[in-house]
Amino acid sequence: MVLKLNHKKLGLISFFILLLTVPVLSINSKAQTTQSLYLNRVGFCDIEVGYDVQVEDDYAYVTNNDGLMIIDVSNPSNPEKIGEILSGGAIGVAVESNLAYIASVSNGIIIADISNPTHPEQVVQYSGGAYKIAVSGSYAFVGYFNGGFKILNISDPTDPVLVGEYSDTRCDAIEIKDNFVYYANAEVGLRVINVSDPNTPQLIATVSQTGGANDIYITDDLLFLACWGAGIRVIDISNPTSPLSLDSYDDNDGGEELGLIEKDSLLYVADNYGVEIFNVSNPTSIVEIAERTSSVSAAHDIDVDDEYIYVAQGGGLLILELSTTPESGNSDFLLYLIILLVVVAVVAVISSVVYFKIFRPRKGMKEET
Numbered sequence: 001m002v003l004k005l006n007h008k009k010l011g012l013i014s015f016f017i018l019l020l021t022v023p024v025l026s027i028n029s030k031a032q033t034t035q036s037l038y039l040n041r042v043g044f045c046d047i048e049v050g051y052d053v054q055v056e057d058d059y060a061y062v063t064n065n066d067g068l069m070i071i072d073v074s075n076p077s078n079p080e081k082i083g084e085i086l087s088g089g090a091i092g093v094a095v096e097s098n099l100a101y102i103a104s105v106s107n108g109i110i111i112a113d114i115s116n117p118t119h120p121e122q123v124v125q126y127s128g129g130a131y132k133i134a135v136s137g138s139y140a141f142v143g144y145f146n147g148g149f150k151i152l153n154i155s156d157p158t159d160p161v162l163v164g165e166y167s168d169t170r171c172d173a174i175e176i177k178d179n180f181v182y183y184a185n186a187e188v189g190l191r192v193i194n195v196s197d198p199n200t201p202q203l204i205a206t207v208s209q210t211g212g213a214n215d216i217y218i219t220d221d222l223l224f225l226a227c228w229g230a231g232i233r234v235i236d237i238s239n240p241t242s243p244l245s246l247d248s249y250d251d252n253d254g255g256e257e258l259g260l261i262e263k264d265s266l267l268y269v270a271d272n273y274g275v276e277i278f279n280v281s282n283p284t285s286i287v288e289i290a291e292r293t294s295s296v297s298a299a300h301d302i303d304v305d306d307e308y309i310y311v312a313q314g315g316g317l318l319i320l321e322l323s324t325t326p327e328s329g330n331s332d333f334l335l336y337l338i339i340l341l342v343v344v345a346v347v348a349v350i351s352s353v354v355y356f357k358i359f360r361p362r363k364g365m366k367e368e369t
Contacts, residue, residue, distance in 0.1 A: 038326045039275055039292035042308060043319040045071050045079040050312030052259075054095045055303045059117050061100055062312050063090035067110075068102050070117045076308050076319045083120050085112045092132040092143070099123070099157055101140055103130035109142055111157050126152065126160045136176040139163075139198060143171030149183065151198045166193055166201040175216045175223075180204075180240045182223060184213035190225055190233075192240050207235060207243045215259045215301070222246075222283055224267055226257035232269065234283045246284045251276075259301035259312070270299035270311055275320065290322065 045060075052063045058074040067090045070083035085102060087110040092103035098115040108128040114120045128150070132143035138155040148168035152160040166183075168191075173184035179196035189210030194202045212227035221238040231250035235243050256272035265281040266289075274293035278286045298314035309320040 037290040039320045040327045043077045045317040047316040052301045053303045053312035082118045094135045103133040134174045143174040164199045173216045226260045270302040
C-alpha cells in the first residue's frame with residue numbers, strides 16, 4: 001500500500017497532534033480556577049510541636065511540650081527560635097504588654113517577663129495544672145482540662161490571688177467579653193458565665209448544638225466557635241443571656257476544628273487536617289474560599305497579622321500567606337510551555353520527514369516519468 005500525503009494531510013496530522021495537548025493544558029486551566037485564593041507556604045520553624053500561638057509585633061509565642069517558645073518572625077521565610085520559658089507541658093498562652101501568661105498542665109500558671117524576648121524571665125508560678133487562659137484587665141481566667149476555671153487577681157503579677165472559681169467537668173477554651181466568660185466544654189457545649197462579681201461566677205446559658213466546643217474567638221457581638229468533629233458555629237452574643245445561632249458549617253469530613261481567629265471579615269480555621277479560610281462578611285451565610293492540606297500536620301491553633309498566617313501544628317510553627325496565585329503557578333506554566341514547545345517541534349520533525357522522505361521523492365519520480 002502506497003502512502004499518499006499532501007500538504008492538507010500534513011496539516012491535518014499537525015492539527016491532530018496539537019489537539020492532543022488541549023486536554024493536558026485544560027487540566028492546568030481547571031486547576032488554576034477551582035478557587036480564587038491560595039494558602040502558600042512561606043516558612044517553618046521546627047520546635048517539635050505547637051499547641052497555641054499568639055503573634056505580637058515580630059514575635060510568635062508558641063506553646064509546646066517543653067514550655068513557651070519565642071520565635072522571631074521578622075523574616076517570615078526563615079523564622080528562628082530566640083528564647084524559651086521551660087515550664088513543661090504548656091498548652092495555652094496569653095500575651096499582654098510585656099508579660100506572657102502560660103498555662104502548663106504540669107506546673108500551673110507561669111507568668112514570665114518577655115520585655116527582652118531573647119532572655120525571658122519567669123516572674124511567678126501558680127500551681128494547679130492549667131490548660132487554657134484568658135486575661136482581661138486585672139483578672140486571669142484559668143481553665144482546667146479536668147475541671148472548670150479559676151479567676152485570679154493579677155493586678156500584682158508577682159502575686160496572683162484566687163478570687164473565685166466555677167466548677168465543671170472540663171474546660172477546652174475560655175474567652176472574656178465585658179462581664180461574661182464564654183467557656184467551652186466539649187462534652188456539653190458552649191457555656192456563658194456571668195462574672196460581674198468575680199467571687200461568685202453564675203451560669204446564665206448553655207448554647208444548644210455546640211457539642212465538641214473546642215476554641216472560641218469573639219469579635220464585636222459575634223462569637224465564632226470551633227467544634228471538634230462538628231465544624232464551625234457562628235453565634236450572636238449581643239444578648240449574652242440568650243445567644244442566637246446564626247450559621248454553621250460542617251465540611252462532612254470528620255474535621256477536627258481546633259483553633260480559629262477572625263480578621264477583616266475572614267475566618268481562619270486550624271483543622272487538624274489542614275487550614276481553611278471563610279468569608280464571614282455575612283455571618284448568616286459563611287462561605288469557604290480557600291483551603292490547604294499539604295505541609296499541614298495536626299494544626300492545633302492559628303493566628304494572623306496584616307500579611308501572614310501562623311499555624312501551631314505538629315512539628316512546630318508553619319507560616320502561610322494568602323495569595324491569588326498558587327505556589328506551583330510559575331513551575332506549572334513553564335512545564336506546560338515546555339510541553340507545547342516539544343509538541344510543536346515533534347510536529348515540525350514529522351512534517352519534515354514525511355515531506356522529504358515520501359512526498360518529495362514521489363513528486364520527483366512523477367516529473368521523471
